[in-house]
Structure formats: structure tokens, C-alpha cells
Amino acid sequence: MADHHDYLRDGMAIYRESFAIIRAETDLSRFSEDEADIAVRMVHACGNTDAAQYIEFGGGFAAAARAAIAGGAPILCDSEMVAHGITRARLPSSNEVLCTLRDPRVPALAETLSTTRSAAAVELWADRLAGAIVAIGNAPTALFHLLGWLGRGGPKPAAILGIPVGFVGAAESKAALAADPCGVPYLIVRGRMGGSAMTAAAINALARAGL
Amino acid sequence: MADHHDYLRDGMAIYRESFAIIRAETDLSRFSEDEADIAVRMVHACGNTDAAQYIEFGGGFAAAARAAIAGGAPILCDSEMVAHGITRARLPSSNEVLCTLRDPRVPALAETLSTTRSAAAVELWADRLAGAIVAIGNAPTALFHLLGWLGRGGPKPAAILGIPVGFVGAAESKAALAADPCGVPYLIVRGRMGGSAMTAAAINALARAGL
Numbered sequence: 148m149a150d151h152h153d154y155l156r157d158g159m160a161i162y163r164e165s166f167a168i169i170r171a172e173t174d175l176s177r178f179s180e181d182e183a184d185i186a187v188r189m190v191h192a193c194g195n196t197d198a199a200q201y202i203e204f205g206g207g208f209a210a211a212a213r214a215a216i217a218g219g220a221p222i223l224c225d226s227e228m229v230a231h232g233i234t235r236a237r238l239p240s241s242n243e244v245l246c247t248l249r250d251p252r253v254p255a256l257a258e259t260l261s262t263t264r265s266a267a268a269v270e271l272w273a274d275r276l277a278g279a280i281v282a283i284g285n286a287p288t289a290l291f292h293l294l295g296w297l298g299r300g301g302p303k304p305a306a307i308l309g310i311p312v313g314f315v316g317a318a319e320s321k322a323a324l325a326a327d328p329c330g331v332p333y334l335i336v337r338g339r340m341g342g343s344a345m346t347a348a349a350i351n352a353l354a355r356a357g358l
Numbered sequence: 359m360a361d362h363h364d365y366l367r368d369g370m371a372i373y374r375e376s377f378a379i380i381r382a383e384t385d386l387s388r389f390s391e392d393e394a395d396i397a398v399r400m401v402h403a404c405g406n407t408d409a410a411q412y413i414e415f416g417g418g419f420a421a422a423a424r425a426a427i428a429g430g431a432p433i434l435c436d437s438e439m440v441a442h443g444i445t446r447a448r449l450p451s452s453n454e455v456l457c458t459l460r461d462p463r464v465p466a467l468a469e470t471l472s473t474t475r476s477a478a479a480v481e482l483w484a485d486r487l488a489g490a491i492v493a494i495g496n497a498p499t500a501l502f503h504l505l506g507w508l509g510r511g512g513p514k515p516a517a518i519l520g521i522p523v524g525f526v527g528a529a530e531s532k533a534a535l536a537a538d539p540c541g542v543p544y545l546i547v548r549g550r551m552g553g554s555a556m557t558a559a560a561i562n563a564l565a566r567a568g569l
Binding site for chain 2: 154155156157158161164165168169191192193194195227228230231232261262263264265266287288291312313314315316317319320338339340341342343344347
């Protein structure tokens with residue numbers, strides 16, 4: 148077996164070099180500086196510079212989301228992977244990171260509402276949704292459910308990361324958010340790509356500037 | 359706001375339709391049936407059919423990994439996101455899912471070994487590594503560290519999922535694994551792509567066939 152003595156072992160140096168490669172290879176010209184920082188971390192999380200072209204910010208997302216996080220807003224996640232990808236130590240106000248998917252009430256609620264557990268879990272955000280950061284990185288049905296609720300006058304979050312991944316409903320749910328965000332600032336990745344890692348990376352970028 | 363009444367809300371139907379779309383759009387002809395099942399779930403996790411061309415199985419991976427999981431092998435993960443993406447209820451033998459990254463010994467160990475915390479955390483797998491499933495979905499340094507250990511005659515896992523993501527070391531660490539896996543069956547995604555979601559999806563596919 149060959150020795151592998153020549154690989155970079157300094158975590159901060161790896162980050163710096165990674166971000167430099169991404170910036171060299173990716174067209175970030177349509178983003179503000181603040182948005183570019185977020186986009187770079189999202190590309191880093193998926194290992195694919197092509198993803199940058201599908202990233203879209205709306206309604207002053209970066210400033211609104213940063214302010215909400217700085218102010219202690221809870222972060223409501225649709226999946227355990229998103230919640231566990233968020234670096235708690237970066238969060239400026241010991242923000243609560245909540246995923247209700249495994250709440251024992253969810254299976255019955257999904258049955259009653261004739262929907263997925265991911266969508267039913269959104270219902271359990273009721274008392275925290277106003278002013279919160281919503282981080283959807285997995286389930287299109289969770290985003291659709293939230294949009295339906297907002298459209299009926301539900302509580303408004305401070306910002307929505309709408310980044311579900313997949314082949315059924317992902318592109319459609321993200322397009323629906325961008326088409327009518329009900330005045331809520333949003334971040335999406337158009338099309339099929341997205342996922343928990345990109346979503347958590349965006350939160351980590353918002354939580355604190357720099358490495 | 360438009361109503362969104364027309365989206366699919368049945369979780370199993372969403373899976374079935376998603377997998378059918380992936381199979382229709384992806385060339386899986388170089389895979390065995392068993393490998394194709396795993397590849398489909400990995401593509402599903404990243405929302406990108408292009409990823410399939412980089413997936414590579416070696417050393418009878420699918421059969422070896424399935425047998426080890428069925429036999430109760432622990433699953434050693436390099437990140438919390440991988441560990442939390444694994445559906446515990448699918449695991450056939452209440453397999454232990456372990457991530458040592460947050461072990462309190464890790465920061466000092468990383469300092470001593472002049473490496474990243476992800477690589478240092480691999481050291482703490484010592485008493486479980488023989489016969490285990492290794493699931494690396496984040497850190498190239500973790501995979502490099504493991505390869506160095508194997509090359510020096512360290513304990514052999516039953517199978518290695520080498521799927522770190524990123525721009526520095528990811529492609530190189532995965533190529534190194536495939537070039538000399540020390541006789542251990544492996545699964546990699548060549549190049550930059552990979553990540554915790556694809557890694558957890560592969561484990562979920564191995565844990566139980568079908569939806």
C-alpha cells in the first residue's frame with residue numbers, strides 16, 4: 148500500500164483551499180458578497196460547482212436570516228440530518244435547533260392529514276414558526292405543507308431555506324416558494340438538487356461569517 | 359397564493375415514482391441487480407443522475423456489506439450527519455451506529471497526531487474496526503487516516519464506504535482506496551461528489567432490500 152503522507156491535515160487550511168478552488172471555478176457574479184459566502188459553502192457541501200447556477204435568493208434573504216439568527220431565532224428543520232449538520236458552536240445565540248420528525252404524535256397526525264410524516268411534522272412547529280428560520284433540506288412535502296399553511300395566513304417565519312432534494316416534487320415545491328413566498332425571504336436551489344448537507348451548510352454560513 | 363393540492367402525499371408512492379424516474383434516466387447496466395439498488399438510492403439522495411457514473415463497487419462489496427450488516431456488524435461513521443441519516447428501524451440486527459467525532463478525547467488526539475479531528479476520531483474505532491462497516495461520507499482525512507492504518511496492518515473492516523465529498527483530498531482519498539483496498543470490499547464515488555446523504559442512503563439500501 149502506498150503511503151499517503153502528502154495529504155493536507157490542517158482543517159482550516161483545507162477549508163481555505165476548498166473555498167479558493169470553488170471561487171476560482173464558479174461564477175458567483177450574480178450574488179452579493181454575503182450571498183456568495185453562502186453559495187460557496189453550499190457548493191462545498193455537495194462537491195459540485197454546477198449547483199451554484201441553481202441557487203437563488205429572494206426578499207433580502209441573507210440580511211434577514213442573519214439578523215434572525217443573531218436575534219436568537221429557533222431553526223426548524225425537516226430532517227435529523229439537517230439538524231445534525233448544523234454546527235451548534237457557530238450559532239451566535241444558542242439558538243434552538245428543532246426537528247419534530249420523530250415526535251411520537253407524528254405518525255397519527257400524518258394518518259389524519261393523509262400526508263407524509265415530514266409534512267405532518269411541520270404542523271408541530273405551530274408555536275415556534277413566527278420569526279423562526281425554516282430549514283427544509285429533505286422533503287418536498289414539508290415545503291408544500293408549509294406553503295399551504297402560509298397561504299392560509301399561517302405564522303410567518305423570518306426566512307425559509309427551501310432546499311429539498313429529489314425527483315418527485317422537489318423542483319415543483321421550490322418553484323412554488325419562489326413564485327409566491329408570501330413576503331418571506333427565501334433561499335432555494337432550483338431543480339432536483341439540494342439536500343441536508345447544502346441546507347446545513349447555508350445555516351452554518353449564516354451563523355457566522357468566515358471559516 | 360396558489361393551492362398546492364396536486365402534489366403526491368403518499369411516502370411509499372413518492373419513493374416508487376422517484377426510483378422509477380431514476381431507473382429510466384440512469385445507465386445502470388454496468389451494475390449487478392444488487393449494486394443497482396444501492397446506486398439508485400444514492401442518486402435519489404443527491405438528486406443528480408450524473409452521480410451514477412462515478413459510483414464504483416469493488417471486492418464483492420454488496421454481498422460482503424449485506425452479510426456483515428445482517429450479522430450485526432457495527433457501522434462506524436465519520437460524521438454525525440451520516441449517523442443520523444441511517445434509518446435505525448431498517449437495520450436487521452439492531453446494529454450499533456457509532457460516530458466518535460464528538461468524543462471528548464478527539465481534540466487532544468488531533469493535536470497530538472497533527473491531523474484533523476475527523477482523522478483523529480478514526481483512532482477511536484480501534485476496538486470495533488475488525489469486521490465493521492466503515493461509512494465515511496464527509497472527511498477525506500478520515501479515509502486517508504484509515505488507509506494508512508490498514509496499510510500498516512491495522513484491523514480489517516468487513517467493507518468500506520469511501521464517499522467523502524469536496525475539493526481537497528476527496529477525489530485523491532477515494533482513488534487511493536480503490537487503488538489498494540488491502541483486500542477490503544469497497545464502495546466509492548469517484549471525484550468530488552459524495553457526502554453524508556449518499557453514504558447514509560447506501561447503508562439504508564444495504565440494510566434491507568426494497569422500499
